[in-house]
Amino acid sequence: xxxxxxxxxxxxxxxxxxxxxxxxxxxxxxxxxxxxxxxxxxxxxxxxxxxxxxxxxxxxxxxxxxxxxxxxxxxxxxxxxxxxxxxxxxxxxxxxxxxxxxxxxxxxxxxxxxxxxxxxxxxxxxxxxxxxxxxxxxxxxxxxxxxxxxxxxxxxxxxxxxxxxxxxxxxxxxxxxxxxxxxxxxxxxxxxxxxxxxxxxxxxxxxxxxxxxxxxxxxxxxxxxxxxxxxxxxxxxxxxxxxxxxxxxxxxxxxxxxxxxxxxxxxxxxxxxxxxxxxxxxxxxxxxxxxxxxxxxxxxxxxxxxxxxxxxxxxxxxxxxxxxxxxxxxxxxxxxxxxxxxxxxxxxxxxxxxxxxxxxxxxxxxxxxxxxxxxxxxxxxxxxxxxxxxxxxxxxxxxxxxxxxxxxxxxxxxxxxxxxxxxxxxxxxxxxxxxxxxxxxxxxxxxxxxxxxxxxxxxxxxxxxxxxxxxxxxxxxxxxxxxxxxxxxxxxxxxxxxxxxxxxxxxxxxxxxxxxxxxxxxxxxxxxxxxxxxxxxxxxxxxxxxxxxxxxxxxxxxxxxxxxxxxxxxxxxxxxxxxxxxxxxxxxxxxxxxxxxxxxxxxxxx
Numbered sequence: 001x002x003x004x005x006x007x008x009x010x011x012x013x014x015x016x017x018x019x020x021x022x023x024x025x026x027x028x029x030x031x032x033x034x035x036x037x038x039x040x041x042x043x044x045x046x047x048x049x050x051x052x053x054x055x056x057x058x059x060x061x062x063x064x065x066x067x068x069x070x071x072x073x074x075x076x077x078x079x080x081x082x083x084x085x086x087x088x089x090x091x092x093x094x095x096x097x098x099x100x101x102x103x104x105x106x107x108x109x110x111x112x113x114x115x116x117x118x119x120x121x122x123x124x125x126x127x128x129x130x131x132x133x134x135x136x137x138x139x140x141x142x143x144x145x146x147x148x149x150x151x152x153x154x155x156x157x158x159x160x161x162x163x164x165x166x167x168x169x170x171x172x173x174x175x176x177x178x179x180x181x182x183x184x185x186x187x188x189x190x191x192x193x194x195x196x197x198x199x200x201x202x203x204x205x206x207x208x209x210x211x212x213x214x215x216x217x218x219x220x221x222x223x224x225x226x227x228x229x230x231x232x233x234x235x236x237x238x239x240x241x242x243x244x245x246x247x248x249x250x251x252x253x254x255x256x257x258x259x260x261x262x263x264x265x266x267x268x269x270x271x272x273x274x275x276x277x278x279x280x281x282x283x284x285x286x287x288x289x290x291x292x293x294x295x296x297x298x299x300x301x302x303x304x305x306x307x308x309x310x311x312x313x314x315x316x317x318x319x320x321x322x323x324x325x326x327x328x329x330x331x332x333x334x335x336x337x338x339x340x341x342x343x344x345x346x347x348x349x350x351x352x353x354x355x356x357x358x359x360x361x362x363x364x365x366x367x368x369x370x371x372x373x374x375x376x377x378x379x380x381x382x383x384x385x386x387x388x389x390x391x392x393x394x395x396x397x398x399x400x401x402x403x404x405x406x407x408x409x410x411x412x413x414x415x416x417x418x419x420x421x422x423x424x425x426x427x428x429x430x431x432x433x434x435x436x437x438x439x440x441x442x443x444x445x446x447x448x449x450x451x452x453x454x455x456x457x458x459x460x461x462x463x464x465x466x467x468x469x470x471x472x473x474x475x476x477x478x479x480x481x482x483x484x485x486x487x488x489x490x491x492x493x494x495x496x497x498x499x500x501x502x503x504x505x506x507x508x509x510x511x512x513x514x515x516x517x518x519x520x521x522x523x524x525x526x527x528x529x530x531x532x533x534x535x536x537x538x539x540x541x542x543x544x545x546x547x548x549x550x551x552x553x554x555x556x557x558x559x560x561x562x563x564x565x566x567x568x569x570x571x572x573x574x575x576x577x578x579x580x581x582x583x584x585x586x587x588x589x590x591x592x593x594x595x596x597x598x599x600x601x602x603x604x605x606x
Contacts, residue, residue, distance in 0.1 A: 003594065005572075019556070035241035040108055044210040045351055047285040048323065049272060050128075050201075050343075052100070052215075052224040052311055053265055054093060054144060057295025058317045059242075060262045061304045069259045073270030073404040074321065078290050079331050080486055081323030082370055086337045088393060089293055091386040091574050093169060094119035094146045097217065098235050101127040101147070101158070101342035101364040107385060110450070111147070114169050114336075115482045116468060118448060118458050121149040121158070127355045128344045129159025129213060135353050138207040141165070142199040145219035149463055151456035156182055158214070164199050168467060169220060170597045172484035174226040174561035183461030185514070187569070191262075192566060193218050196304075208279050218265060222296060224549060224557040225257035226391040227264055232554055235260045242300035246413075255555035257300040265325050283326040286350065290345070291318040305414040307522070311391040311401050312414055328370055337395055339382045344367050345438040348403045381432045385442050390430045392436075397422075399429035451579050451589050452501040454602060455509065464499050464582070465599040472496045478596075479560030486563070490594035497597065502579040508572050508606045512533060514565035514598040518544045521591030528600075529583040537575040539595055541566075565598045572605060 001054070036578060059066050063075035063083070077083075095106035101108060110122035121127075126295045129139045140162040141155045146169050148154060155163040164181045171177060174192040178185060189195050217306050224297035233257045235256040244250040269289060271454040276282045294315040295301055295310045306312030320338070322328060341363030348354070349367030368375045382393045389401035398406050398414065405419035419426040437441070454462045467482045473495030477485045487497055510588050511528060519542040528535040586594035 002089075011407040023211050030555050034115060039190070042446075044284065044372070045137075045353075047210050047281060048132070048137075048213045048347065049204075049276075049285060049287045050100075050213070050215050050290045051269060051272070051287070051293040052097070052143075053218045053262070053289075054217070054219050055258075055296035055308055056221055056262055056265070056291040056319075057299070057301045057307070057314070058291075058304070058351075060221070060259065060291075060295060060301050061319055061377065063321075065242075065302060068238075068300065069218055069235075070260060071264045071266040074274060074289055074319075076273070077287055077321035077323040078331070078333075080325060081287075081321060081328045082334060083322075084320040084338050084397075085333055085335045087290070087318050087320035087339070088316050088337065089291065089340045090383065090384060091311055091315045093144075093222075093292045095386070097146055097569050098294075099340040099345050099363075101129070103128075103341050103357075103361040104359065105341065105383070105436075105438040105440045108359075108362075110448075112448065114146070117148075117450060117452060119146055119169065120153045120450065123152055125359070126209070127158045128347065129194060129215070130156075130553055131159075131348065131353070131357070132213045133161070134210075135351075136211065138212040139215075140200075140203045140213070140215065141215040142196045143215075144169070144171070144219045144222075145217065149181075149465065150453045151462060152453065154183070154459070156459065157456065162203065165196060165217075166219075167463075168465065169483040170224075170481065170559050172224065173551055173552070174219065174224070177562075178465070178565070183459060185281060188221070191226075191264070193264055193268055194228075199272075200272060204272075204279065204281070208280070208281065209287045210284065211249070217292075218268075220265060221258040221261035223555075224553050224559055225254060225261070225555040226549075226552040227554065231264050232257065232262040234263070240300075244297060244300055245299045245303065246305070248298045250298045251555065252299045253303055254555040256259055258297060258299065260294070264443055266383065268347070271496055278561055283324075286324045286347070288323075289321045290318065290340075293318070305319065308537045309386065311386060311389050311526045313393075313408065313412060316384045316391075322370070326454075329373070332370075334369065336369065336377060337382055338366060339363060339394060346370070353379075367540050381429070381436070383433070383436050383440075385437075390433055390437060390442070392433045394429070396567045397425060399426065399433065399605075403430065405429070425439055432487070438538065451500045453504055454501045454582075454605065455503045455505050455506045455507060455575060455577075460584055460604050462602045464501070464602070466497075466597055469497045469499045469584075472498065475601070476537045477560075479558075481557075481559050484562060486565070486598040488596045490586060491589070491592070493589055495586065495594070497584040499582040501530075501582050503575045503577050506575060506577040507604055508574050510572050510603040510605050511570045512601040512603070513568050513570055513595075514601070515539065515568060515595040516544055516565055517542045518591070518594045520592065521589075521593055521595075523588065523590040524586055525588035526570070526586045526594070527587050528570065529585070530573065530575050531580050532573045532578070533574045535571050537568075537570040539568065541568075563596070563598075565596075
């Protein structure tokens, strides 16, 4: 392990390149924490547990005034540590996760969508896991990755030694679902968030000598709205004390399901903290809790305007609680605005480590702000962007996507446009917005020319899910939201599925297909082609399970239902290095239809 730079000499070691970012400007009388204030008897650097909820709003915590639910374990992170009143993420999942991991604006990273490859971070980016792994940390990610499926976009290629969960976006089942462990297909055990936490507890036990970085990107309260009975039973007949007050209609059943899911998250956060206490690691572990965007429905959110997908305050304001017992002041509230891009540089500052990041960091190192009550930073701009809509926030005001200006200290609901009263302030925010759009690449829609990768030389397995393929002929997706879909309605030998792939290293690969096939349709002959290489196989065994998921849904879903797909080894195929389409055909359909296809799994065999 590299020599650990002592916490006694905490310094700002990250470079902030954006001209809008002001340098910290403490008063001349300020003294930063002394050696005695940060003295630690631990022989290892601090551990890190980073927990990210999915679609949980700022208002979905009892700490923030929501009396509809109780979240004592998440609240305790703030009571025993630091909370941010004004912390901002992006309007949807994958952009926030990319910013969190890199400290850079997602518009620079190749991220432009939440599915079909648009969620991938460019390969020349450095992640927080890369940084900490280089410093000798054991690293693990358990949950929803959502920044690329195939290596080298996969979490095992982005600094994480161990990954368990799903690399796509939304998922179709939270009870015993199909998951992956470091590329291999596995079956989950019980309710997904509980299962992910179990893996996290095992990792903490294994790496208790430290240092370790545990990333827990949970999948809830994102839909489908599934949660175990004990949590749902508390809410299903309850009268909500806090209700959404905007013009849009609140789906009360959906809200109850979301709150039940948040209480389950709270239970699991408590399990993590309890294990740290049991192992004597609490004072040498930083625990961070946040969400990746605003609430996924119209529900109480402290009167803020907007929800998930919106660049308004309610769509991008997230809770951020950070506990480091004995080092960060208990109960401290920070009112200055901050962003997900600040997490990486701030942790580098707290840990006292330098980095090898070659690209400029957009976020600020806020470590001195965390450690000293008298430190402030000069005003800055935070940018929220999605689908061509951009808003800009400084400490006092927000300029929305249409150019309206709001006083966020007096009007959190963004009800009174004051742009005519404050034209100079509006102009300054408009200028900042224009400059940001131009400098970060957000001004032009990204034309993604990146193929899906296959056969990374350092990885044994590559998945090609239906999500990343293109149907031809009568074949269609099981749902318009691709991430957990399968291909169905294959009725003709002229139909096909194609994947635009780049084989990174030539070789022989064993191909496994996850499929279903109706009784009476046995004998389908299939052909997998890549350039001049072919693999032909037959499906002689039917497997026609029903769609599932609805039995666990507390509110109607938007996503695809799922099935218990059968695993079938098709055989081996040689793949030549380079970019060519991979084509799956049914060359014989003796019955009414060919198979439904969930994914292809490639295993290097030479």
